[in-house]
Amino acid sequence: MLTRALTPAPLSGPGPCLLVSLSTWTWSGTDPVGQDVAHILLAHPPGRSGRDAPEAIASRMRHIAASLGGLAGSRGSLPELDGRLHVVGDRVLLKFHGSRYGLRLPMYPGWTSLLARRGRAVLIVGLDPLPQSADAARVDAYIDAAPAAGRLLFGLARTP
Template identity: 40%
Template sequence: MLTPSRAESFAPSAGLIASLATTTWLDTAPTGATLCCLLLVPQPPHNSYETPTVIEQRMHAVADALRLGPATVPPPDIGPRLRLITPTEVALHFDGIPYRKRIPAGRPWTLLLGQGTPVALVLGLAPLPRSATPAEIDTYLDRATLRRRLLFGHTRTQ
């Protein structure tokens, strides 16, 4: 099997965007202000062709379509990328592709988003099942932070 050696070879497809698991939560910024947080992660492999390398390349392509940066520098402002669809759902816009990711979110999260609260967008490079508990998500974030396996950006509503 031939696999592309660079992330640019993978264009985020509708299937890839739809397959991403999402989690939203509210946090407090270092300034004390409330911050909406959004985590995007790939799903565990479904077949032998979805190796960790291929999954990571796909996630780098997603990160490129969002203009996310590494944790070693301050997160970039990636512009307005979220649009409220319903009181409990938002759509995430990507550069260069016509697809949007529909994201379910709690009413407090969407209310704050609608009031202009900034969003910390976090993308994990390693898979995490949709069924992950809050404790498993915290562990994932802690480990991924230590291993520098997260990419970041700040966004807001369109």
């Protein structure tokens, strides 16, 4: 008979297979007070097998959110995610707790310049699938629909 509680294994960060499968988008937008801020959206593409059921995808994306330091729903204040973004020249890397791997983000000069100037980006993790081929209109529709169902998690990622 078990007489003591087992200590859970420490949370390990996402592996390279999960990171390379993610769909990512970056854009410049404004914050609630009208200041320019960089935005990042991470989503999982639609599944191709039974192991990629919607709840399995949502579980993977919650793991991503936890590995970033914990994200919040749309109703609370944004958690500060210090040191998650690293700008090296014209490249931006998103780092995860518990993982030696990072995610190179898609960028363009205006977005990278805004991130370097402000030192932060609104980070959005979607729990529902979104294809990597989604255009701006589809991404906008995804972002508009998901908060009502509590399917987006938010944080404020910062450079070191």
